[in-house]
Amino acid sequence: MAADNSHAAGSRCNVIQVAQQARQSSQRLAASSGESRRAALLAVAAQLRRRCGEIVAANQQDCRRAEQQRLSTPLLKRLRLEPAGVEKLCQAIEELAHRPDPLNQKLESRQLDQHLILHRRTVPIGVIGFIFESRPDALIQIVSLALKSANCAILKGGSEAQATNSRLVQIIGEAAAQVKEIPAHWLALLPDRQAVQELLQLEDYIDLVIPRGSNQFVQHIMRHSNIPVLGHADGICHLYIDREVDSQMAQRLAIDGKCQYVAVCNALETILLHRTIAPKLLPQLVGALQERGVETRGCEQCRSLMPKLAAATEEDWRTEYLNTVVALRIVQNLEAAIAHINHYGSHHTDAIVSSNRERANFFMQRVDSASVIHNASTRFADGYRYGLGAEVGIATGKLHARGPVGLAGLLSYKWYLYGSGEVVADYVGQAARPFLHRDLKDE
Amino acid sequence: MAADNSHAAGSRCNVIQVAQQARQSSQRLAASSGESRRAALLAVAAQLRRRCGEIVAANQQDCRRAEQQRLSTPLLKRLRLEPAGVEKLCQAIEELAHRPDPLNQKLESRQLDQHLILHRRTVPIGVIGFIFESRPDALIQIVSLALKSANCAILKGGSEAQATNSRLVQIIGEAAAQVKEIPAHWLALLPDRQAVQELLQLEDYIDLVIPRGSNQFVQHIMRHSNIPVLGHADGICHLYIDREVDSQMAQRLAIDGKCQYVAVCNALETILLHRTIAPKLLPQLVGALQERGVETRGCEQCRSLMPKLAAATEEDWRTEYLNTVVALRIVQNLEAAIAHINHYGSHHTDAIVSSNRERANFFMQRVDSASVIHNASTRFADGYRYGLGAEVGIATGKLHARGPVGLAGLLSYKWYLYGSGEVVADYVGQAARPFLHRDLKDE
Numbered sequence: 001m002a003a004d005n006s007h008a009a010g011s012r013c014n015v016i017q018v019a020q021q022a023r024q025s026s027q028r029l030a031a032s033s034g035e036s037r038r039a040a041l042l043a044v045a046a047q048l049r050r051r052c053g054e055i056v057a058a059n060q061q062d063c064r065r066a067e068q069q070r071l072s073t074p075l076l077k078r079l080r081l082e083p084a085g086v087e088k089l090c091q092a093i094e095e096l097a098h099r100p101d102p103l104n105q106k107l108e109s110r111q112l113d114q115h116l117i118l119h120r121r122t123v124p125i126g127v128i129g130f131i132f133e134s135r136p137d138a139l140i141q142i143v144s145l146a147l148k149s150a151n152c153a154i155l156k157g158g159s160e161a162q163a164t165n166s167r168l169v170q171i172i173g174e175a176a177a178q179v180k181e182i183p184a185h186w187l188a189l190l191p192d193r194q195a196v197q198e199l200l201q202l203e204d205y206i207d208l209v210i211p212r213g214s215n216q217f218v219q220h221i222m223r224h225s226n227i228p229v230l231g232h233a234d235g236i237c238h239l240y241i242d243r244e245v246d247s248q249m250a251q252r253l254a255i256d257g258k259c260q261y262v263a264v265c266n267a268l269e270t271i272l273l274h275r276t277i278a279p280k281l282l283p284q285l286v287g288a289l290q291e292r293g294v295e296t297r298g299c300e301q302c303r304s305l306m307p308k309l310a311a312a313t314e315e316d317w318r319t320e321y322l323n324t325v326v327a328l329r330i331v332q333n334l335e336a337a338i339a340h341i342n343h344y345g346s347h348h349t350d351a352i353v354s355s356n357r358e359r360a361n362f363f364m365q366r367v368d369s370a371s372v373i374h375n376a377s378t379r380f381a382d383g384y385r386y387g388l389g390a391e392v393g394i395a396t397g398k399l400h401a402r403g404p405v406g407l408a409g410l411l412s413y414k415w416y417l418y419g420s421g422e423v424v425a426d427y428v429g430q431a432a433r434p435f436l437h438r439d440l441k442d443e
Numbered sequence: 444m445a446a447d448n449s450h451a452a453g454s455r456c457n458v459i460q461v462a463q464q465a466r467q468s469s470q471r472l473a474a475s476s477g478e479s480r481r482a483a484l485l486a487v488a489a490q491l492r493r494r495c496g497e498i499v500a501a502n503q504q505d506c507r508r509a510e511q512q513r514l515s516t517p518l519l520k521r522l523r524l525e526p527a528g529v530e531k532l533c534q535a536i537e538e539l540a541h542r543p544d545p546l547n548q549k550l551e552s553r554q555l556d557q558h559l560i561l562h563r564r565t566v567p568i569g570v571i572g573f574i575f576e577s578r579p580d581a582l583i584q585i586v587s588l589a590l591k592s593a594n595c596a597i598l599k600g601g602s603e604a605q606a607t608n609s610r611l612v613q614i615i616g617e618a619a620a621q622v623k624e625i626p627a628h629w630l631a632l633l634p635d636r637q638a639v640q641e642l643l644q645l646e647d648y649i650d651l652v653i654p655r656g657s658n659q660f661v662q663h664i665m666r667h668s669n670i671p672v673l674g675h676a677d678g679i680c681h682l683y684i685d686r687e688v689d690s691q692m693a694q695r696l697a698i699d700g701k702c703q704y705v706a707v708c709n710a711l712e713t714i715l716l717h718r719t720i721a722p723k724l725l726p727q728l729v730g731a732l733q734e735r736g737v738e739t740r741g742c743e744q745c746r747s748l749m750p751k752l753a754a755a756t757e758e759d760w761r762t763e764y765l766n767t768v769v770a771l772r773i774v775q776n777l778e779a780a781i782a783h784i785n786h787y788g789s790h791h792t793d794a795i796v797s798s799n800r801e802r803a804n805f806f807m808q809r810v811d812s813a814s815v816i817h818n819a820s821t822r823f824a825d826g827y828r829y830g831l832g833a834e835v836g837i838a839t840g841k842l843h844a845r846g847p848v849g850l851a852g853l854l855s856y857k858w859y860l861y862g863s864g865e866v867v868a869d870y871v872g873q874a875a876r877p878f879l880h881r882d883l884k885d886e
Contacts, residue, residue, distance in 0.1 A: 027785065031808050110830045116819060118829055125841050126811070207841050228671065228842050249864040256866035342470065364859055365474050368569070376559060376862025385870070386561055386858065387553045387880035398568050398650050398855035399671050400843040412841035415829065416807055419819025421692040423699035427828070437830035 013191050015198040019205035021185035022127045022152040028183040029150045030124050034101025036181035041097035041147055045090040047175035048140075048168075052086045058167040059136065066160050074263060078135045079160055089140045096144050096389060102407050103150055109440035113433070115420040117440075123414045124150040126207040129199050130392065131221065133213045134158030139165055141390040142210075143172055143187060149410040154199065154206070156190040158213075165189060200225040210405070212393050215320060230405065232396035234320045234346035235265025237378045240337040240363065242354030243274040247281055249375065250353045251288055256377040257351070258326050259292050265394060266349045266371075266381045269320055270327045272337045278330045279305060286328070294324045301330040317344040334359055338366045345369060347396045349381040349403075370396055370403035456634050458641040462648035464628035465570045465595040471626040472593045473567050477544025479624035484540035484590055488533040490618035491583075491611075495529045501610040502579065509603050517706055521578045522603055532583045539587050539832060545850050546593055552883035556876070558863040560883075566857045567593040569650040572642050573835065574664065576656045577601030582608055584833040585653075586615055586630060592853040597642065597649070599633040601656075608632060643668040653848070655836050658763060673848065675839035677763050677789035678708030680821045683780040683806065685797030686717040690724055692818065693796045694731055699820040700794070701769050702735050708837060709792045709814075709824045712763055713770045715780045721773045722748055729771070737767045744773040760787040777802055781809045788812060790839045792824040792846075813839055813846035 048055065059081040066076055107120040128151050130142045139157055146153040157165040169189040176182045190196060199206060203226040210230050211221045218233040239257050241250045257268035273282060282305055286296050297312035309328075316327040317340070331337045341350050351373035352363040364372040371381040381404065383391020388406030395401050401409030426433045491498065502524040509519055550563040571594050573585045582600055589596040600608040612632040619625045633639060642649060646669040653673050654664045661676040682700050684693045700711035716725060725748055729739050740755035752771075759770040760783070774780045784793050794816035795806040807815040814824040824847065826834020831849030838844050844852030869876045 027809055027811060030811075112823070112828065112830060116823070123841075228840070230842075246864070252864060252866055256868050260866070260868045260871075366470055368470060368473075369857070371858040371860060373860040374862065376860055376865045377867050379867035380555070380559070380860055380862075380865070381858070385555065385867070385878065387555060387878065387882075397671070398566075399673075402855055403858045412845055414812070415814040415824070415846045417814060417816040417819055417823060419817065419823075421689070421695060422819045422823070423695055423703070424820050424822035424828070425699050425703045428703075435828065435830065439830075 013195045015190065015195050016202065016205075018154060018185075018188045018190070019127070019199065019202045022154055022188060023205040025183035025185045026124070026126045026152045028181070029152060029186050030103075030126070032150060032181035034103060036179050037101070037147055037150060038097045040176040040179040040182045041093055041144060043175040043178050044144065044147070044172050045093040045097070047171050048086060048093070049090050051171050052083055055086055055164065055167055055171070056081065056083060058163040059161075061163045062161050069160075071160060075134065075160070078133075079158075079164075081136045081164060085137065089137055092390065093140070093144045096148055099148070099389070099407075102148065102411060107413055111436050111438040111440055112417075113422065113436050116422050117418045119416045119418075120413050121416055122411045125410055125412050127152045127154065127205060128410070129154045129156075129196075129206050129209040129227070131156045131196055131209065131211040131213065132158070134161040136161050136164045136168060138212070139168055140172075142392050143169075145390055145392055145407055145410060147176065147182075147186075149407055151410050152186040154188050154190060156193070156196050156199075159192070196221075197224070200227060203227045210393050228400075230395050230397070230401060230409070231393045232265065232346065232348055234396075235267070235348045235394075236269045236318070236320050236344065236346040237266055237348055238270050238272060238337075238341045238345060238350045239268055239378065240272040240331075240334075240341070240350070240352045241274060241277060241281065242334065242352060242356065242359055242363075243276045244355040244359075245274075245277060245281075245353055246355060247277075247284065250281060251285055253351065253353050253375070253377050254285055254326075255288060255292065257379055258289065258294055259324070260377070260379050262324055263322050264379075265320075266378050267322070268326060268378055270317060270329060270340075270344070272329050272331050272340060273302075274334070274337070275301070275330050275332055278302070282306060282328065282330075289326060292324075294326055297325065297327045299329040302328050305330075320346070334363060338363060342366075342368050348394065349373065349378045351376065351378050370394070456638045458633065458638050459645065459648075461597060461628075461631045461633070462570070462642065462645045465597055465631060466648040468626040468628045469567070469569045469595045471624070472595060472629050473546075473569070475593060475624035477546060479622050480544070480590055480593060481540045483619040483622040483625045484536055484587060486618040486621050487587065487590070487615050488536040488540070490614050491529060491536070492533050494614050495526055498529055498607065498610055498614070499524065499526060501606040502604075504606045505604050512603075514603060518577065518603070521576075522607075524579045524607060528580065532580055535833065536583065536587045539591055542591070542832070542850075545591065545854060550856055554879050554881040554883055555860075556865065556879050559865050560861045562859045562861075563856050564859055565854045568853055568855045570595045570597065570648060571853070572597045572599075572639075572649050572652040572670070574599045574639055574652065574654040574656065575601070577604040579604050579607045579611060581655070582611055583615075585835050586612075588833055588835055588850055588853060590619065590625075590629075592850055594853050595629040597631050597633060599636070599639050599642075602635070639664075640667070643670060646670045653836050671843075673838050673840070673844060673852070674836045675708065675789065675791055677839075678710070678791045678837075679712045679761070679763050679787065679789040680709055680791055681713050681715060681780075681784045681788060681793045682711055682821065683715040683774075683777075683784070683793070683795045684717060684720060684724065685777065685780075685795060685799065685802055685806075686719045687798040687802070688717075688720060688724075688796055689798060690720075690727065693724060694728055696794065696796050696818070696820050697728055697769075698731060698735065700822055701732065701737055702767070703820070703822050705767050706765050707822075708763075709821050710765070711769060711821055713760060713772060713783075713787070715772050715774050715783060717777070717780070718744070718773050718775055721745070725749060725771070725773075732769060735767075737769055740768065740770050742770075742772040745771050748773075763789070777806060781806060785809075785811050791837065792816065792821045794819065794821050813837070
């Protein structure tokens with residue numbers, strides 16, 4: 001049934017209808033048992049495996065078109081889905097299926113009075129709009145997290161992956177629909193950006209939008225949405241090299257942060273160096289980075305040590321390169337490093353390399369970012385590496401979920417109060433009955 | 444120092460400066476010890492007690508002006524602050540002061556690899572704009588929750604309470620500033636709605652806005668804010684009376700929900716009755732409500748049983764009365780009650796009265812509201828009654844915090860990763876080092 005949706009969407013999409021149907025489905029999906037959602041995920045994995053040939057064929061179609069349109073090699077690489085990749089995704093879905101049901105978990109329980117019991121329990125958010133880039137594996141991660149957490153998903157993937165994505169949504173929708181408690185219309189694929197624009201206005205039906213993609217695109221969505229948005233626009237990440245430091249480690253973290261994968265949000269933009277170690281460390285560091293093809297730009301103080309270094313401007317401190325460029329700045333002290341990061345950074349991921357644990361803690365407490373790291377690469381800030389299983393994105397806001405967002409970020413909660421006829425009138429005024437307010441441990 | 448702010452605000456307020464100063468203070472306040480914030484709260488309580496005379500005098504000034512302006516009696520009652528009231532507030536502040544520090548609590552801990560340890564710890568949200576109605580006790584609740592959770596607070600209270608509020612902010616600011624780690628400018632009071640308009644645009648400095656007040660006012664803020672808003676516009680609450688029911692209990696819950704306090708968000712708007720019990724229960728219920736001065740409006744089916752009943756229109760189902768009016772509707776079954784509530788309600792608080800626990804659970808799971816209640820009054824949905832200590836408001840959205848919002852709703856979290864030089868390059872590719880991903884229990 002969901003597949004019908006995505007097909008209808010292929011011609012001319014009635015976004016309001018898609019959103020209304022998802023809203024209606026969301027109440028049934030929220031009431032589904034963990035067992036049904038587990039069975040649905042297993043059915044999805046089985047069908048993806050069985051129909052792997054169709055998926056790969058659709059993906060080849062996308063890849064051919066992308067080659068004709070001369071997409072860059074890294075983008076082409078991210079677009080391609082081969083049988084081994086499908087198998088790996090199926091295994092990840094199965095692993096997720098067997099995790100405990102995240103719904104109806106008691107977050108707190110309290111006895112308000114003898115027969116008045118309060119529970120706060122996890123529930124799904126409802127209907128989530130996911131807008132992401134070309135990678136078809138992102139679609140599968142997102143959809144399986146949504147299904148596990150009983151959220152309805154309205155998707156818009158990259159247009160380069162359209163054939164792959166629409167085949168995936170069809171197969172997933174058909175597989176899940178075999179399971180009794182899974183409603184039709186819990187999953188839909190939007191055809192184009194115009195449909196996304198319409199979706200962003202439908203706050204009555206959509207609870208949350210999670211966009212992944214270019215800075216400009218995410219900013220555009222944040223500005224134009226009536227619906228809460230979870231995600232990040234910029235990923236301006238810093239490594240601060242402190243005065244007491246293992247130089248080898250500093251260099252290793254700088255190179256991993258900058259070079260291991262440049263096109264991602266948790267890669268390094270700016271390296272800050274404590275003034276006392278800069279004379280020794282800066283030349284080594286610049287040499288090592290340039291050796292790996294990185295363009296280095298330095299502040300005035302850096303250039304007084306290395307006059308041949310290109311000049312970094314104010315603009316550099318604010319730029320997410322997503323490329324083999326790095327900015328270098330010498331700072332007077334730890335406080336100046338923190339001030340630079342809080343001023344120019346994007347509250348995403350920032351690291352300190354220091355042999356002094358106390359100074360590291362000072363840095364980590366004061367840097368106002370979702371992830372703060374001591375003596376490790378910023379590239380670790382990721383849902384898979386953090387052990388969340390998978391992620392739907394990384395959030396730099398402070399509300400709801402922050403940093404890598406996995407299953408837990410797709411949940412809300414609800415207060416359940418069970419009484420036996422209690423009225424508030426008995427608990428107010430002169431002869432007010434007192435509340436018990438006794439916290440209940442797991443019972 | 445904060446008091447200076449509020450005074451400057453009295454003449455012509457530089458909202459950007461107030462917001463920037465709060466943002467700067469927020470990093471220092473976030474790094475303050477729990478002990479300092481405890482001491483600051485105790486100092487605040489001591490000063491409020493000592494300067495009670497000034498507060499009551501300022502309040503009398505507000506009350507005289509309100510009487511001249513012919514404010515309604517309930518509003519006047521909510522505005523008035525007497526010595527006994529101040530004492531009660533001081534005791535509540537002291538109780539809050541002695542609660543455990545909510546910051547730096549480990550929410551999860553995971554060993555990613557031998558020497559790579561991840562913690563997720565609570566942190567404050569940062570700078571919060573609180574916009575509320577006249578009640579001076581709301582100011583004290585809000586400010587003390589903000590201080591306990593290390594959030595900077597920019598306030599705008601009702602103009603009727605201006606003298607009281609500005610005296611309270613002055614005393615609280617001066618008292619807290621005596622404590623070493625508490626920064627100046629963590630607290631400010633805005634003078635007027637124009638200043639609020641300006642504040643709503645300052646998303647670089649303000650992390651969250653929590654408005655309390657009339658439906659229209661909150662909706663206006665939600666529409667015009669670039670900053671995330673936590674709260675609710677409507678409180679359209681329902682009581683559904685099921686087919687198997689203790690009639691006395693049903694009547695008691697209806698009367699408490701409607702009459703105990705009409706001007707509040709968790710009071711009843713609509714009572715739904717299962718068709719099989721309506722012939723017997725409706726006349727009793729209408730009689731009991733009318734006896735208490737409640738205007739009753741019924742659906743067509745109600746009027747076929749009681750022809751003299753005034754007619755409820757479609758508009759009634761969507762209206763928050765905040766007054767002694769109630770709408771009554773007969774529904775075919777449990778599902779129809781749920782459908783009515785999810786369609787017309789505001790996802791705030793809805794109750795079922797039923798002798799059948801299974802049917803109650805069906806209702807509670809499917810009604811998409813922040814609080815769902817079985818056999819108790821909707822009026823219990825409140826931070827104090829739920830045992831949260833105090834509340835800054837009630838949220839009907841599903842993100843971040845839902846229902847009554849207490850201390851926990853004023854927290855965010857941050858990921859702390861501690862390594863020993865680990866780089867991501869070692870964990871990818873053919874010879875990838877595997878992650879350990881071992882959850883750590885409290886250590």
